[in-house]
Amino acid sequence: MFNYIAQWYKEKFADPHAVTLFLFLSVCFAVLYFFSDLLMPIMVAIAIAFLLEQPVQRVAKFGLSRNKAVMVVMILFTVVALTAIFGLVPVLWQQTSNLVQEVPTMVGKGNNYLMTLPEQYPEIVNESQIDALIGSIKDKLLQWGQLILEFSVNSLSNVVALMVYLILVPIMVFFFLKDKDELLANAIRFLPKERRLTSQVGAEMHQQIHNYVRGKVLEILIIGIVSTVIFALLGLRFPVLLGSLVGFSVLVPYVGAAVVTVPVCLVGLFQWGFSAQFGYLVLWYGIIQAVDGNILVPFLFSEAVNLHPVAIIIAVIMFGGLWGFWGVFFAIPLATLVKAVINAWPSTTKSDDLILE
Template sequence: MLEMLNRWYQRRFSDPHAVSLVAILVAGFIVIYFFGNLLAPLLVAIVLAYLLEWPVSKLVKFGLPRFASVLVVLMLFAGFMLMACFGLVPTIWTQIVNLIADIPTMFNDFQNFVSHLPEQYPDIVQPYMVNTFIDTLQSRVLGLGETVVKSSLSSLVSLATLAVYLILVPLLVFFLLKDKKEMLRSFSVVLPRNRRLTNRVASEMNQQISNYIRGKVTEIVIVGITSYITFALLDLRYAALLSVATGLSVLIPYIGAAAVTLPIFMVALFQWGISPELGYLMLAYGIIQALDGNVLVPVLFSEAVNLHPVAIIVAVLVFGGLWGFWGVFFAIPLATLVKAVWNALPANDADDEEDEDIATQS
């Protein structure tokens, strides 16, 4: 076993370029893990810079200076965001307030529904089971109420953080776009000289992250708009709120879609009860999710689809546990990075076969 590990280490890390690649990655992971909260505005700015680099580069190709291209793209983006906020945020806020006001009525209706289950299904549901369930549900609701109160008390801190973001992020995006080449050149000075593999992986990941961010934003918009049209046609309450939640759920592969299904089902259940309308809604929602997973995602993320679903879920759990929202958002690119690094490290197929024989014999 020790011989196999030694041979594997010598094969993978005998090249100084491989050692430099691993050292750079470890240093980057450590910095983000310990200083991720402090660097959050920079991370947001980097995501936006990746998103806006494509239109900036197109304008530069058309002959417009980069400084002017950055100004034009930033002004158009800021105008679009202001229109979206003023048009969408008031509606979302109104629906959130209405939903909170309706929650007690929904809760009482649900209690009445559950309390009558022993009469309808006496062989399956016993009264003590219903009482235990209702008591547990009430305690959960009370705990949720306390959490909401605590969150509201800390809202002033969140508002202050938002104000800082509104000032810092646009400035960072502007300079990241305007001085992109100068910053990359300055950053490369502090890196090790033996970075042939690092440059190869960085070039591959730069393109993949850029495509991923643009694709993810496109997927959110398409899924959100499609969901809103569907919910509005079916006259579902809180259509705007639920469609925004459905659009944002694509940020978390597989898990997000499952998490949003419950509130959509519960709202529809309280609105229509057990009825054909409920079935039509869930069928339409299932079609949207199927088209998203089997048509839209393969078109937008052709390279990421090569990852096995288990690998994607593990990446969401691992990187989400390490870095929270950003780990979840970049779970697929990070999983692709791990795969790219592993493929970039030097290997010898003959030695691999010998190690497999040693492992089998031991």
């Protein structure tokens, strides 16, 4: 048993470059796991700077220095962010408040409809089953109401944290872009010389993460805007709120689309009932999901490494549980990182031993 373990260790860790890669990944994981709350503003700033790096390079091609290109991109980014904060957020807040206020009315209509089921289908359901279902729904709504109240109270205490994000994150993004080469050079100095595999995996992941972040942001914007416009044209209530939910649902592949279908269909059902208008809503929503899955995703992520759906779901669950929203956002790149490390990890064979000797 011990000989087998020793042989396995020798095969997998005979290359010092592999040891460097293992230690580097272990330290990064440990730091993120134990200090993720403290480092989250820095991680957000790094993610935004990574996203803005390509626009900076494109602006610099017009003959501007890097510092001036960074200034131009940061000004444009600030204008877009402020427009979203002061233009979109109030609308979302208003529609969310209206929806919460109408929940009791929707629940009452749902209860009335459920109570008619025993009369219409006595061979399938009875009054006791309906009463149990209504009680379960009320308990769930009460739990959700408590969660919303706790979130509102916690939000008041997190105003200072929000101000920290709004002030410190843009400052860090600016310096990450401006002093990119100097910061990277200083970080590389702490790595051992035997870092061939680390550099190989890093170069591969740089391209993969860049493609993923760019594609995911575009996918969220396209699906969110298109959904909002279609919902508004159909006359659906709360179009901005529901369109935004559909847009952000693409963060969680497969699961997100299934979850967000519930509020979209419920709002349409309570608004129109089982009518032709509700059928049009379901049809257009199905078209949006089909276009996203069969046209938009293959086009935006054509250069991304293909992963099995089970691997994607497992990655979303694991990394989302570890790091919340950003864990979900980067679940696919992190899963790709695991796959790249496994593929790049050397295994010592007899031919390798001869070469090393």
